[in-house]
Amino acid sequence: MRTRGTGAARGRLTRMRRSKAAGFTLIEILVVLVIIAIIVTLAAVHFGPSDADRVQTEADRLSLLLESARDEAIAGGVTLGWSPDGQGAYRFWRQDASGNWMALDDNDALRPRSLPDSMHLADVKVNLAPLGIEGKLVFTPSGVNSPFSLSVGMGEVSRRLSADPLGRITIDPPKP
Numbered sequence: 001m002r003t004r005g006t007g008a009a010r011g012r013l014t015r016m017r018r019s020k021a022a023g024f025t026l027i028e029i030l031v032v033l034v035i036i037a038i039i040v041t042l043a044a045v046h047f048g049p050s051d052a053d054r055v056q057t058e059a060d061r062l063s064l065l066l067e068s069a070r071d072e073a074i075a076g077g078v079t080l081g082w083s084p085d086g087q088g089a090y091r092f093w094r095q096d097a098s099g100n101w102m103a104l105d106d107n108d109a110l111r112p113r114s115l116p117d118s119m120h121l122a123d124v125k126v127n128l129a130p131l132g133i134e135g136k137l138v139f140t141p142s143g144v145n146s147p148f149s150l151s152v153g154m155g156e157v158s159r160r161l162s163a164d165p166l167g168r169i170t171i172d173p174p175k176p
Contacts, residue, residue, distance in 0.1 A: 051157045052174060058119060059152045059159035063169045065092075066137070068109055070167035073139035080104070081136035084121045084150075089114040093136060101136065115152070122158070124150040139167065 049057075066082060069092055073080040081093040081101060092110035093101040104110045115121065124131040126148045131137070137148050149162040160172040 051154045054116065055119065055152055055154050055157045055159050056171075058115060059161060059171050062090075062152060063161055063171055065110065065113075066139075066161075066163070067167065067169055070139045070143070070145065072110070073141055074143045077141045079141065080110070080139045082139075083131075083134075083136045084124060086133070088120055090121065116154075119152065119154045122151045122153055123160075124148070143167065 069080045069082060072078075079095040081095065082090060083093065084090045089112065091112040092104040092107070094104050095101055103112070105112065124137075126135065126137060127146045131148075137146075139145055144165055145163070145167050147163055147165050149160060151158045151160050153159070157174070159174065161169055162172065163169045
């Protein structure tokens with residue numbers, strides 16, 4: 001003869017077996033998480049900006065800043081200058097009435113800036129002559145300036161910026 005308690009116990013045991021079979025083990029869950037982590041890591045590495053993209057972004061930024069300095073010199077009736085420090089940073093200057101150069105540290109747009117790590121400025125030329133250590137690119141209130149060129153680079157990748165006498169800047173396309 002069967003007792004009621006035994007049938008109820010068997011029913012619970014059957015339900016427990018079914019619930020164990022329907023779930024995932026900790027190992028299975030960890031394996032799935034590892035696979036997802038690997039895929040996300042590969043996607044992050046693949047979709048990060050390349051050196052060429054980073055150099056192009058900096059070349060665009062510097063081009064806009066130099067054009068902004070040209071425009072501000074014309075609009076403000078002052079002579080402005082730009083100079084690299086030779087170590088990946090650059091700053092803008094204002095010439096006072098006596099001809100002395102003062103750093104523009106209080107101007108949000110034309111404040112001193114540094115290039116990202118491992119990026120550099122090279123081959124800065126004004127009127128086809130190398131810019132000296134204390135030299136500056138000069139933006140006059142008249143809007144007529146000396147043509148200049150410079151390179152922004154990182155590793156084997158670089159972009160050349162060139163300006164005409166009116167300060168219009170072009171960025172040369174990358175060489176194949």
